[in-house]
Amino acid sequence: xxxxxxxxxxxxxxxxxxxxxxxxxxxxxxxxxxxxxxxxxxxxxxxxxxxxxxxxxxxxxxxxxxxxxxxxxxxxxxxxxxxxxxxxxxxxxxxxxxxxxxxxxxxxxxxx
Amino acid sequence: xxxxxxxxxxxxxxxxxxxxxxxxxxxxxxxxxxxxxxxxxxxxxxxxxxxxxxxxxxxxxxxxxxxxxxxxxxxxxxxxxxxxxxxxxxxxxxxxxxxxxxxxxxxxxxxxxxx
Numbered sequence: 001x002x003x004x005x006x007x008x009x010x011x012x013x014x015x016x017x018x019x020x021x022x023x024x025x026x027x028x029x030x031x032x033x034x035x036x037x038x039x040x041x042x043x044x045x046x047x048x049x050x051x052x053x054x055x056x057x058x059x060x061x062x063x064x065x066x067x068x069x070x071x072x073x074x075x076x077x078x079x080x081x082x083x084x085x086x087x088x089x090x091x092x093x094x095x096x097x098x099x100x101x102x103x104x105x106x107x108x109x110x111x112x
Numbered sequence: 113x114x115x116x117x118x119x120x121x122x123x124x125x126x127x128x129x130x131x132x133x134x135x136x137x138x139x140x141x142x143x144x145x146x147x148x149x150x151x152x153x154x155x156x157x158x159x160x161x162x163x164x165x166x167x168x169x170x171x172x173x174x175x176x177x178x179x180x181x182x183x184x185x186x187x188x189x190x191x192x193x194x195x196x197x198x199x200x201x202x203x204x205x206x207x208x209x210x211x212x213x214x215x216x217x218x219x220x221x222x223x224x225x226x227x
Binding site: 034044 | 116143152153154156157160162168170171204208214215216217218221
């Protein structure tokens with residue numbers, strides 16, 4: 001069964017700290033992997049998309065890596081800010097990109 | 113610059129009632145999706161439409177039907193609502209083909225409670 005797991009479920013860090021969120025998936029035959037941000041009561045905002053052939057993507061203070069052989073992805077957030085507080089979701093797409101499996105998310109709180 | 117618009121935002125139904133959730137996107141995307149989000153379980157795909165005129169089942173299709181009315185609109189219907197369908201429903205769209213690999217854009221969700 002295709003599953004996506006995110007650890008930890010929740011994380012609290014002081015402002016300015018660098019942090020890593022983890023995502024693991026059971027089926028390595030992925031089409032792509034995405035990281036999303038979700039604010040309370042809101043929809044999801046796409047942060048980074050890594051295609052199957054890529055190893056990493058960067059956007060500002062965010063860097064996402066992909067290791068298909070080990071079934072893992074990490075989202076690195078540099079110099080965290082209180083505005084980064086949100087739930088971060090990892091999503092893996094299969095079968096031409098239409099079948100998407102989401103992890104349960106990591107709830108991040110950055111303390112000022 | 114609306115993106116993906118879902119209506120209604122909130123709804124309370126009684127068991128056995130029917131209703132249709134509406135979704136429209138203004139980005140000219142070819143693919144659209146319906147997900148449900150339950151506490152601690154992440155989002156699960158209900159149905160998707162790869163292109164206008166086609167629909168396919170996702171992970172949890174039972175109890176739901178969909179219609180891709182045109183390229184812009186993709187509706188989700190609950191024929192006979194059950195308490196287990198209490199959830200937050202998200203619609204998404206993307207410019208996705210076998211040659212294109214673009215991220216999904218999400219609406220703000222419909223919070224549905226079934227008593």
